[in-house]
Amino acid sequence: GNSVTQMEGPVTLSEEAFLTINCTYTATGYPSLFWYVQYPGEGLQLLLKATKADDKGSNKGFEATYRKETTSFHLEKGSVQVSDSAVYFCALCSANDMRFGAGTRLTVKP
């Protein structure tokens, strides 16, 4: 079945550090891929998405590229801020079946 595996946290970085959160997936067909973010006390928010191979999703300085050959959708940001502290979830959707990863908690320290 479809599944998502993302790197375990927590991840703690200093402000302006480079961020990578790994995400790999298993799916039949051609899923769409997503990153969701949950800031403290808030709901899940769509951060970015990619709907086909080689697409790059980007938002708020975050980027992820849909890599079919490696079945990956790693999240990156060149310079994190304290306000990026949150839990990040990788997700895929195939045939209206949406699957999430376990989430990675990121803490950015000033």
Next chain:
Amino acid sequence: EAGVTQFPSHSVIEKGQTVTLRCDPISGHDNLYWYRRVMGKEIKFLLHFVKESKQDESGMPNNRFLAERTGGTYSTLKVQPAELEDSGVYFCASSQRTGANYGYTFGSGTRLTVV
């Protein structure tokens, strides 16, 4: 536009008690989804309503869970009787059209603790 509202935000109940979670979707959104995240694991699908009908309830863990959406507006998820393993965060989401590509809007979740 108001977002997806969930109530309560937190609930602590004893094993064997009943708890009812409520979700108010965005007005006009026919699709309503329930998910839950247990003990820091992945967010898992529970069920999907289209208006008042259950489109897919394959993720409901057992018959202690009952979801309703009378009138196709708000939805309730009742757990009766609650067990320790039901503790987790329950998320609700809504969308205008079916399929994640059209965008889900999530609520802030209800954190349920069963003691």
